[in-house]
Amino acid sequence: MALACSAGAALLGVCGLLGYLPGLGLLGAIRPHYIPMAPATALCFLTTGFVVGGVAKEKWQSGFRLAAPALMAAAVAAFGLLRVVRYLTGSSASLENALLPDLVLSVFRDATERKLHEAVREHLIRELERQNAELERFAYTVSHDLKAPLITIRGFAGALEEDIADGDVDGVAADVAHISQAAAKMQHLLNDLLELSRLGQMVGPPEAVSLTELVQEAVELVSGRISAGGVRLEIATDLPTVPGDRARLLEVFENLLDNAAKFMGGQPEPRIEVGVRQQGGESVLYVRDNGIGIEPRHQGRVFGLFDKLEKTAEGTGVGLAIVKRLIELHNGRIWIESDGKGGGSAFCFTLPGVTALEPD
Amino acid sequence: MQGTALEILLVEDEPGHAELVKRNLRRHRVANELHHVEDGEQALDYLHQRGDFADPETNPRPHLVLLDLRLPKIDGIEVLQEIKAARSLQPIPVAVLTSSDAETDMAKACEAQANSYLVKPVDFDKFRQLIEDLGFCWLAWDRRSGDRDRLGA
Numbered sequence: 126m127a128l129a130c131s132a133g134a135a136l137l138g139v140c141g142l143l144g145y146l147p148g149l150g151l152l153g154a155i156r157p158h159y160i161p162m163a164p165a166t167a168l169c170f171l172t173t174g175f176v177v178g179g180v181a182k183e184k185w186q187s188g189f190r191l192a193a194p195a196l197m198a199a200a201v202a203a204f205g206l207l208r209v210v211r212y213l214t215g216s217s218a219s220l221e222n223a224l225l226p227d228l229v230l231s232v233f234r235d236a237t238e239r240k241l242h243e244a245v246r247e248h249l250i251r252e253l254e255r256q257n258a259e260l261e262r263f264a265y266t267v268s269h270d271l272k273a274p275l276i277t278i279r280g281f282a283g284a285l286e287e288d289i290a291d292g293d294v295d296g297v298a299a300d301v302a303h304i305s306q307a308a309a310k311m312q313h314l315l316n317d318l319l320e321l322s323r324l325g326q327m328v329g330p331p332e333a334v335s336l337t338e339l340v341q342e343a344v345e346l347v348s349g350r351i352s353a354g355g356v357r358l359e360i361a362t363d364l365p366t367v368p369g370d371r372a373r374l375l376e377v378f379e380n381l382l383d384n385a386a387k388f389m390g391g392q393p394e395p396r397i398e399v400g401v402r403q404q405g406g407e408s409v410l411y412v413r414d415n416g417i418g419i420e421p422r423h424q425g426r427v428f429g430l431f432d433k434l435e436k437t438a439e440g441t442g443v444g445l446a447i448v449k450r451l452i453e454l455h456n457g458r459i460w461i462e463s464d465g466k467g468g469g470s471a472f473c474f475t476l477p478g479v480t481a482l483e484p485d
Numbered sequence: 486m487q488g489t490a491l492e493i494l495l496v497e498d499e500p501g502h503a504e505l506v507k508r509n510l511r512r513h514r515v516a517n518e519l520h521h522v523e524d525g526e527q528a529l530d531y532l533h534q535r536g537d538f539a540d541p542e543t544n545p546r547p548h549l550v551l552l553d554l555r556l557p558k559i560d561g562i563e564v565l566q567e568i569k570a571a572r573s574l575q576p577i578p579v580a581v582l583t584s585s586d587a588e589t590d591m592a593k594a595c596e597a598q599a600n601s602y603l604v605k606p607v608d609f610d611k612f613r614q615l616i617e618d619l620g621f622c623w624l625a626w627d628r629r630s631g632d633r634d635r636l637g638a
Contacts (some may be wrong), residue, residue, distance in 0.1 A: 265587065269555055272584040276605045277501030284508060303501050423558055433557055 176465045177340075263430065270314055270431045277307035314431070317443035321430070324447065329370045329455045336364035336410070339371065341397050343378035350386045354395055361400035365408060373451050374476075378412070380444045381472050385414035386440065392416055392465070411462075413471035420465035427461060452476070490517030491616075495546035496528040496564065497521065497582070498556050502605065506551065506582070509609040520544065520578045525559025528552070532574050547577060549619065552599075554583040554590060557592055565597040582607065 281303040288296035340360055343349065351358065367374070382397060389395040398413045419427060419434065426432045428449040433442035452459045456477045463470030490572040493510070503521050510519060522528050528550075531538040537546040550568065554561035561581065568574045580601040581594045594602050601615055 269585050272605075273502070276584055277499065277505070280505040280606050281501070283506070287512075303504065307501055400623050426560075433556070 142251065166258065185199060194284075198328055266430045267318060271311065274307035274311040274314070278304050281307070313441050317431075317441050321450065322446055324373075324450050324454065328373050328451070331368035331455075332371060333366050334371045334374055335366045335371050336374075337362070340364060340378055343375055343382055346375075346379045347383045347386060350383060351397075353466055354386050354389055356386050356389065356395040358396055359398045359400075361398075363412075364399070364401055369455050371477060373454070377448050377451050377474075380448045381412040383468075384444060384472075386413055388416045388435070389414065389469075390417035406479075407475050409473050411471045411473045413469065415469035418463045418465050418468040418470045419461055421463070424461045424463065430458070448472075491549070492518045492520065492545050492547045494521055494528065494531060494550045495521045495582075496523075496525070496550065496556065496561070498523050498553060506607070510606070511627045512614050515607045516576075518545075520547065524557040525561060525564045528556075528564050529559065532568065532577075533571075549616075550577055550579045552579055552581045554581060554585060554594070556590070562593050562597055565594065565599055569598045580615065589594075 223364045282298045285297060285300040285304070288300055337360075344358060344360070350356075378399075385397045386395070391433075392415055394415070396415050399411070400413070401408050402408050403409070423434055427434065427446050429442075430446040432446075433440075449459055452474050457475040459472065459474040461470055463471055495503060495506055497506065506546075507519055507521070520531065522531050527538075527551065530536040531544055532550075534541055534544060535545075552561050552565060556564070561583070565579055565581070568577065568579055578600040579598075580603055581599045582603045583590065584605045586604045591602055600619065603612065603615070
């Protein structure tokens with residue numbers, strides 16, 4: 126009888142200690158890798174209880190031997206119960222903190238925290254590596270692209286000297302024109318670069334943004350190019366409300382619409398669609414056009430900083446790099462769907478959280 | 486200009502740089518015929534004589550390709566790889582002409598069997614040396630028609 130009582134109390138106490146009391150709704154509060162530890166420990170205690178109990182039964186006469194297992198069982202049970210009570214009454218924020226002084230628990234807790242810290246550290250290291258690689262690419266691009274106008278300036282400065290010495294007036298005028306064009310190009314690049322570098326700091330806390338309203342606003346911002354090209358717009362009526370920085374998301378749509386309208390080629394009936402579709406359990410937003418399209422082999426470079434597929438197109442090639450960065454700052458992804466020349470292209474992206482909110 | 490001209494294909498997307506190259510080749514009396522394309526796709530179309538460049542009369546096979554690395558559409562390294570992988574194009578010397586002095590770019594160009602690597606701004610005296618090194622000495626020195634029998638080697 127004493128054996129059964131001791132074992133039972135010990136088991137109950139251990140279960141309580143580890144927050145492993147089915148039916149009390151505590152399971153959800155423990156971290157996943159706690160769970161396998163709980164039954165294992167309970168089993169250890171149970172075995173100890175049986176052994177101690179067995180010894181106690183043989184030496185029933187000895188008051189000391191009886192007191193030892195009973196005390197142990199009582200202590201474990203008391204700690205466990207105290208812990209459950211503290212958790213249930215809300216005086217402790219979490220189960221693991223409910224009984225900090227307990228040695229056994231603190232050992233478990235340390236292991237848990239260490240594992241967590243390891244996971245967090247691994248994640249941070251990977252993130253740092255990714256950012257480092259991005260920074261290297263960025264520095265490479267910047268140094269290369271900023272060098273280009275400098276080379277032009279230096280080159281034509283030399284040419285200018287030669288032409289002055291030769292008394293070639295037309296040549297002098299042409300050299301000066303090249304120099305000032307290159308200087309203007311450099312200024313554009315620097316402005317765009319500054320804008321891109323500020324993006325990270327400028328993304329504010331997310332608010333609920335109605336894309337229906339936002340797209341309408343973006344359309345107004347690029348209305349000049351859209352009406353000039355005679356582009357027909359089809360905007361879906363079921364655009365969702367998404368969490369995000371309103372001004373930044375406006376910039377995303379403005380850039381994508383502007384880009385779509387810019388590369389219509391000779392399309393006699395230019396059309397841009399803005400819509401949303403469900404794919405693989407997430408909402409995919411898209412801006413689709415029926416313009417010149419982008420061949421699959423070029424699609425990877427479109428989002429690159431200062432990368433331009435059409436050399437003659439206006440702009441420095443920063444627009445889509447900005448869009449990509451903004452989508453990423455919203456934890457989303459962006460990609461292109463296009464067969465290639467003349468087939469039009471669709472810029473598709475996700476804005477996590479889109480599925481969580483109801484459509485307007 | 487007499488006889489066979491040195492046909493150079495210049496692949497360069499910066500109009501200013503292309504202008505400088507043309508000017509310097511002219512001043513240093515190196516190039517006789519310079520064909521200029523602006524991106525990697527055009528370069529390959531030119532070399533394979535297809536698309537807009539199908540006519541061999543106006544778009545002759547170049548003796549030398551001057552290739553920028555950072556190009557729209559198809560990257561310079563990719564163009565280089567394709568040239569060196571194509572049996573018919575492989576013998577054409579390719580001089581990379583870039584503003585990048587990054588070691589990684591040099592290594593990539595070297596690996597892709599570039600015949601030379603020139604960093605802009607190009608020192609055209611050195612460039613003329615290169616033309617000689619590549620075996621075009623007869624063209625680098627404004628030769629007269631009497632030298633024509635040495636051409637086409």
